[in-house]
């Protein structure tokens with residue numbers, strides 16, 4: 001039976017979010033019904049609710065950093081039981097048949113994965129995200145949140161955590177490696193924590209030194225201001241890996257200059273406009289310019305287990321749902337340390 005649940009939705013592009021009700025599909029053979037406890041506010045929620053990328057589906061219920069408790073399971077569910085602590089990230093389905101899906105890279109599904117919100121599911125119904133009290137999700141796209149992690153600090157790991165963990169793991173951040181994280185926001189602060197826990201020597205490159213104390217407390221060994229040109233001279237040829245979390249266009253040639261031979265500059269933040277670079281910046285030193293998007297389901301579980309083992313949660317500010325619009329403004333002015341998390345009991 002389809003149920004009706006409370007949610008916060010943007011009724012139209014750029015309209016403030018307001019309380020409403022939405023349908024949730026019946027619990028199918030392989031579905032779990034999750035009572036949502038916390039939902040993180042990701043910068044991309046704001047982009048999409050304001051239709052910054054176009055073609056948004058309205059009304060839109062954002063939220064792809066979801067943590068909660070299983071309250072019902074379909075008859076075919078084998079991985080989860082009622083009472084389990086679970087999470088849902090940026091996708092709720094994929095084709096499951098292409099080479100990428102078979103390799104556990106559902107985020108790169110050749111047919112496109114099904115987003116947790118602002119997407120159409122396989123039956124053509126719009127998906128609604130985590131700013132709601134309940135969600136029905138296939139167990140194959142449901143993650144287990146280990147006991148060692150509180151649900152509130154775990155929620156942002158489902159997008160911010162995996163977005164940083166995946167490139168750090170793929171490019172082998174670890175002991176003996178020098179890693180720079182560009183930008184200390186919702187994504188960057190998780191990058192610092194995870195890279196440090198992986199054993200790398202971590203440097204934060206931030207616009208100013210305003211958050212230096214935080215950066216060092218979160219696990220950075222060094223902290224530099226990118227507004228100071230001396231930074232780029234001093235650090236030229238230093239890093240094995242630079243992960244950029246900023247969505248402002250970077251002077252790529254300058255940042256590639258920070259890499260040592262065979263180093264990689266990986267972008268997880270994306271500017272809206274195309275960028276340009278001088279290819280000699282990668283030819284000299286056999287450097288790599290790359291991008292990375294979230295992570296697959298298997299890797300997301302690995303990330304949650306890693307974070308629990310190392311005691312890593314997000315730095316959060318918990319808010320009531322009536323403050324979502326205010327929180328959006330604060331995210332846009334970088335006035336959050338480092339993630340807003342909605343208490344779903346207030347929805």
Ligand SMILES: [Zn+2]
Pocket residue numbers: 042043044045064090159160
């Ligand atoms: Zn996100």
Ligand SMILES: [Zn+2]
Pocket residue numbers: 094095096097098099100101102106108109110111112
């Ligand atoms: Zn696929």
